Amino acid sequence: MEAAEDEVAPLLTEGVCVAAVNGPSSLVLSGAEDAVVGVVARLEGRRSKRLRVSHAFHSSLMDPMLEEFRRVAAALTYHEPAVPVVSNLSGGVADAGRLCSAEYWVEHVRGTVRFHDGVRALRELKVTTFVELGPDGVLSGMVDGDCVPSLRRDVSEDRALMNCLGRLHARGVEVDWERVFAGTGARRVDLPTYAFRHQRYWIEGDGPAVPETVADPVDAAFWDIVDSGDADSLARSLRLDASVLDGVLPALSSWRRRHRDQTVLDGWRYRIDWRPITDGLAPETVVADGTWLMLVPAGQADPMAEATGRALTAHGGRVVRVDVDGEDRKALAELIRAELVRAGLDTAGSTPVAVVSLLPLDERPDADHPTLSRGTAATVTLVQSLKDLDVTAPLWCLTSGAVAVREDGEVDSATQPMVWGLGTVLALDHPRSWGGLVDVAAGPDETALGRLVAVLRGGHGEDQVAIRDTGAYARRMIRAASVESVEFAASAAAGDTVSGEPWTARGTVLVTGGTGGIGAQVARWAAGRGAEHLLLLSRRGRAAEGADALEAELTALGARVTVVACDVTDRAALAEVIAAVPSDVPVRAVFHTAGAAQAPTQLPDSSVAEFAEVGRAKIAGAVHLDALLVDRPLDAFVVFSSGAAVWGGAGQSGYAAANAFVEGLAHRRRAQGRAATAVAWGAWAGGGMVDETVAQEFAAVGVELMRPDLAVEALGQALARGEGHLVVAGIDWPRFVPAYTVARERPLLRELPEVAALTATGTGSGTGTGTGTDKGAGSGDDGEALRARLLPLSPPERLTALTDLVLVEAGQVLGHSGGSTAVEDGVAFLDIGFDSLTGLELRNRLQRVSGLALPQGLIFDFPTAGMIAELMLEALEPGFAVTPEAVAEEIGKLESALAPALHDDASRTRAVSRLRELLAKWDHTEKGK
Secondary structure: OEOOHHHHHHHOOOOEEEEEEEEOOEEEEEEOHHHHHHHHHHOOOOOOOOOOOOOOOOOHHHHHHHHHHHHHHHOOOOOOOOOOOEOOOOOOEOOHHHHOOHHHHHHHHHOOEOHHHHHHHHHHOOOOOEEEOOOOOOOHHHOOOOEEEOOOOOOOHHHHHHHHHHHHHHOOOOOOHHHHOOOOOOOOOOOOOOOOOOOOOOOOOOOOOOOOOOOOHHHHHHHHHHHHOOHHHHHHHHOOOHHHHOOHHHHHHHHHHHHHHHHHHHHHEEEEEEEEOHHHHOHHHOOOOEEEEEEEEOOOOHHHHHHHHHHHHHOOEEEEEEEEOOOOHHHHHHHHHHHHHHOOOOOOOOOOOEEEEOHHHOOOEOOOOOOOEHHHHHHHHHHHHHHHOOOOOOEEEEEOOOOOOOOHHHOOOOOOHHHHHHHHHHHHHOOOOEEEEEEEOOOOOHHHHHHHHHHHHOOOOOOEEEEEOOEEEEEEEEEOOOHHHHHHHHHHHHOOOOOOOOOOOOOEEEEEOOOOHHHHHHHHHHHHOOOOEEEEEEOOHHHOOOHHHHHHHHHHOOOEEEEEEOOOOOHHHHHHHHHOOOOOOOEEEEEEOOOOOOOOEOHHHOOHHHHHHHHHHHHHHHHHHHHHOOOOOOOEEEEEEEHHHOOOOOOEHHHHHHHHHHHHHHHHHHHOOOOOEEEEEOEEOOEOOEOHHHHHHHHHOOEEEEOHHHHHHHHHHHHHOOOOEEEEOEEOHHHHHHHHOOOOOOHHHOOOHHHHHHHHOOOOOOOOOOOOOOOOOOOOOOOHHHHHHHOOOOHHHHHHHHHHHHHHHHHHHHOOOOHHHHOOOOOOHHHHOOOHHHHHHHHHHHHHHHOOOOOOOHHHHOOOHHHHHHHHHHHHHHHHOOOHHHHHHHHHHHHHHHHHHHHOHHHHHHHHHHHHHHHHHHHHHHOOO
16 A cells, blocks of 8 residues: 555554555555554555455464464575575565574564565665566566566566566676577577668657747747846846836736746636537437336336336337345346346347436435445446346436536435446446436426437437436536636726735635645645634544644744544544634635545446445545534635546546535535535646556546646635636646547537547547447447458457457557557567556557457456457357358348349359359368368
8 A cells, every 4th residue: 555654653453564565655554354444544545455365464363373384494404595685574684594594484474574675775785777586577666667577477488588688688787698598599690781671669740730829039038038037138128227127027027927827727727517409309209119227216216217117118118127125236136137037138138228227316325335325326236237247238327406507506416416426437437338327307397208218319429418497408528717818807897907806714724634635735725825723634633744844834824723633424523623613713614625545446346335435535524514514604615526527537436426426515505505616626746646656647648737836726716706616627638538538439528629629630539529329339330340351261360360450459559650560469568568548548449449348457357469369259259150041041142143144144154153163162171171
């Protein structure tokens, strides 16, 4: 997990040990499961991952075997090492005699593995190159690029070892090549005298560059002088006395800096809008034939279920209704299977046209997971059950009162907004089996129900729709108004040149997650905006790393500071903290930044409990703060949301759902006339939930890190302008769009001018208008062209063709132009520059060309091109099977087609010749020649 040893040590409880220290902020905890989970939970916002091991090594759970292990170790014969050994038990050079003792190896089983200290000790000994001797390169990634693995999983040992020696040679290590190649028949060859084939490795642009506006050199020179602060040079340029510029130059420099920063801020500002699509639905012409599977919460949504079923039936559909009443994953799968079989369908052959779920309408609290409704928990279970049944029909989730099209009051459901956050992630993780989200106003009439059927039929290409009495509306992310332009217009109207007044903090400003990366930035900003008292809440309080320094910094800014250890999910504890706030500085503003990051996990690979735990602090904290401060006149109540709730995040279903929940809470507060602002953030630089690895992943897909000082400035502007919901994110659209839209259409982005421009030039993938039928969620021709190409080939030829296809697509992902020769088969993708995001892009490209549903972790489960090709061939083979009856039918068609040739000598002669060639070829194959 992501933590330093010194900050974990005070949190260790009985039964929990530090098993390994792998880096300055990377360690492994081991011990009793519940106790370990409890320690991890106290480190809010830290990335963690469970390791699949047989025993809790290096913990007290190993104690029962130590004595027997000691007896075995004592029976061995030891010899002192011939070279110095750095011990991972001590982290330093080991005593040779101690290495020869049984006790040392007993301690190795029980003690902490100090790998990081060992690496540091070797560096102090001037070691610059490390070699990992083991079955894979697991440790190499922990040595900052200086370690060369000797072997690689899924790569032949000979190839891996030669690669290792080559890399060591390139690093300046002396290799005895004569001994390496002894007995192999290898010999030295002269280099060719001709020029080698040239290949350009710079990535070519997709078209001519957009001409940039050339700055006026005079203007550029003027602003260069201003930026330099050189008053004498500026005075000479303006032919003025330098004393005249005493106050002007600093003011100009400050204005220039503010203008530049505001340009950046305006580029980060987006909002959610709803665009009318009523005219494009044409419900009167929609045909909904086929079988529709409808999931209904037992006894909770009967009127809506009956109306929806009636509408589908009226348009030609057949509805199979399944009433769900708290079944677990296995029981729900069995229930669905039974209903499908009863309807004459099965999950392997004839499947429904679509799955329509009304489960989110059940708003009763879930007994086992208080932050979830029964409807949300059932929706998670439904996704898992459909996966278990291999049902690939698109899943549509219906809500009511989950989104606000025009007024905040439209969001009258506390729980259903979560399903919209969940749905944005399902569209990424399961693009082929996800239909979309539809929010239907209560009591829909026949016209509204007709529009619902048109949306569910899917021909319009929309996947996030709200249906109201006034029509149907599609969700869009658009540019928010520029603050600079709005304030300039307001100033001009008022007859002055002063910008809008900034938001000012008063009284006590309460910040949850206040000692974390983002919370600390908000606290600094609030102190600078006049906060008299800062109340910073976090699970560790003053014990959090850097808490004392933060308190001193904020105090120096003029604020009273109180740092409190408080779990915001504990309502009583939170109430006690709020009650203790001095009466002379009452709570006037709340910034709820607390939240836990989620390790990327697809919903079918997790449990309902894990889904709920991810969002527990964010949801419960927001609910408790809202209730405890309901009678307080607040200047601000800000909930920190995430882009995951807007455009999604791979494997982030629980995190996105929790953020969508707090956005819904903000809508309801504003509808009640109370202060509320929800900001869906992109990625912050300088801490928070983004470490270096995540930052690199974000950069690869076009999500840019935002300067914290500018991010809080964007927050202040949103508060000053009274904005209820805002998206603040740095996005490099030319990089973001191709990766985001590779698997299916993303109508959410259609109104953004940058995306429209990329679509027009063909740079974006799958961002079209969606006027045609969306076959398989952006799957191109659903693999028909590939199947046609493979059909006449033999099985070995098909495997070769598929391998070449994978290699070509992999080369495209890496930016190569050399076709299948650019990437070599047999080499693991992770060894040639692939990571989780480029692996996802490769998987999506292969899905589009093949029509297959491939696993998200494709390159991890099938690490070479040949292995992926075998997987694809196994899935495609059933479609190539030919029965005798089918052959006879095709011959009959051929006979009918050739009948006219019987009456034309030339045509008949030519046909007979071709048929004889075909017979000879078949005869040749039959005899095995």
